[in-house]
Amino acid sequence: MSEGVKINRGLKGVYFERSGVSDIDGAAGELSYRGYSIHDLATKSTFEEVSYLLIHGELPTADQLAAFDRDLRAARDLPGGVFDVIRATADGHPMDVLRTAVSALAALDPRAKATSREAFLENGTRLIAQLPVLVAAHHAIRSGRDPVAPDPSLGHAANWLWMLKGEKPSDHATRLADVDLILHAEHGANASSFAARVTVGTEADLHGAVVTALSTLAGPAHGGAAEDVMKMVHEIGHPENAAAYVKAKRAAREAVTGFGHRVYRAEDPRARHMRDGVEALGREMGQPEWFEILQAVVEAMKPYSRHGLNVNVDFYSGVVYQLHGIPMDLYVPIFAIGRAPGWVIQCVEQLDRNILIRPLTLYEGPEPRAYVPLQDR
Ligand SMILES: CC(=O)SCCNC(=O)CCNC(=O)[C@H](O)C(C)(C)COP(=O)(O)OP(=O)(O)OC[C@H]1O[C@@H](n2cnc3c(N)ncnc32)[C@H](O)[C@@H]1OP(=O)(O)O
Numbered sequence: 001m002s003e004g005v006k007i008n009r010g011l012k013g014v015y016f017e018r019s020g021v022s023d024i025d026g027a028a029g030e031l032s033y034r035g036y037s038i039h040d041l042a043t044k045s046t047f048e049e050v051s052y053l054l055i056h057g058e059l060p061t062a063d064q065l066a067a068f069d070r071d072l073r074a075a076r077d078l079p080g081g082v083f084d085v086i087r088a089t090a091d092g093h094p095m096d097v098l099r100t101a102v103s104a105l106a107a108l109d110p111r112a113k114a115t116s117r118e119a120f121l122e123n124g125t126r127l128i129a130q131l132p133v134l135v136a137a138h139h140a141i142r143s144g145r146d147p148v149a150p151d152p153s154l155g156h157a158a159n160w161l162w163m164l165k166g167e168k169p170s171d172h173a174t175r176l177a178d179v180d181l182i183l184h185a186e187h188g189a190n191a192s193s194f195a196a197r198v199t200v201g202t203e204a205d206l207h208g209a210v211v212t213a214l215s216t217l218a219g220p221a222h223g224g225a226a227e228d229v230m231k232m233v234h235e236i237g238h239p240e241n242a243a244a245y246v247k248a249k250r251a252a253r254e255a256v257t258g259f260g261h262r263v264y265r266a267e268d269p270r271a272r273h274m275r276d277g278v279e280a281l282g283r284e285m286g287q288p289e290w291f292e293i294l295q296a297v298v299e300a301m302k303p304y305s306r307h308g309l310n311v312n313v314d315f316y317s318g319v320v321y322q323l324h325g326i327p328m329d330l331y332v333p334i335f336a337i338g339r340a341p342g343w344v345i346q347c348v349e350q351l352d353r354n355i356l357i358r359p360l361t362l363y364e365g366p367e368p369r370a371y372v373p374l375q376d377r
């Protein structure tokens, strides 16, 4: 019965749909959004512009960007009830609280139930603006402070840092945060975007799909890696300990976090920008040791780097966040804030050509057998 059936475990190497959003060349280590190289976008663009590009397909004119930016800033005001939900769950992991808060938004905002293309775009734009407000509000509440009100004079990245820390960020800190969000904005059929598409495939709404995506992003094999890298860096403690750490991990056949990728066989092109950020920021802040530990891990991994095993985007980002004084458990939520436009456009693309995503599993259980009544077992 099962002879000749090819099973692609983990759907490795399987194309399940066409997409016009981002392109990954895993062998060459290249990534583009809508045809624009990630290197150009990371060095020349802003998160608002990249979000517009991803969602609407083209770089905006000045007027289009101003209108989009106005929509984002206007959407930062949240229904009061969501703060009650955040307060009630404030002791949870920020990813759990964020997921719960997005669910609460779905229940509190009647517009969230609409499933037209237009509704997906409007609800999606609102969610892009709202995720940072939710994360910052939770962080303030769990720290015993009142949430910092959004500042309508600030752009997306600067306002996010302002709400998180309650102080106006420097231009340099804002730019680093902006670049980080750009680099995380979209990545094809990654696990969280694929999961969101599965949800849209059932004709569910966008908020539901984003809740699915948040749940999927949280795992250590996906968005959780940046937090784990930082834990690893603390455990290693000094560059000289890196070789022994890696050797022990490999001897136990355990993954070294921040390395490896389902698609890239060369270095993840996003990693270079974070590496530059870590090195420059560490030097500037008189803390070069974090970068030195990371580079010592890279060196120690070289003998094991078969199959093009290389650093991924999450290898360096945790240290940037740490240098900014951001607690470790906020690293995945930061990824979510960046990935929001990618989720939105993947959901819109799914909706445009919607189909129920429902593959097959090959049954390998017991042969047909007679039911045995409880008293006879
Ligand atoms: C933003 C992101 O989501 S990027 C990914 C973030 N995740 C991490 O950094 C966690 C650590 N990495 C991993 O667990 C994996 O690399 C994954 C889950 C991301 C990808 O896994 P896969 O697609 O199954 O990896 P792949 O098939 O390329 O593995 C090839 C070989 O490299 C090994 N390998 C893969 N990742 C690692 C790693 N981090 N450390 C050591 N060895 C690894 C595999 O064990 C496999 O070895 P084998 O052929 O001897 O069995």
Ligand SMILES: O=C([O-])CC(=O)C(=O)O
Residues within 6 Å of the ligand: 184, 186, 187, 189, 190, 191, 222, 261, 262, 263, 312, 313
């Ligand atoms: O594409 C993937 O599998 C994971 C990843 O790098 C991302 O989501 O940014």
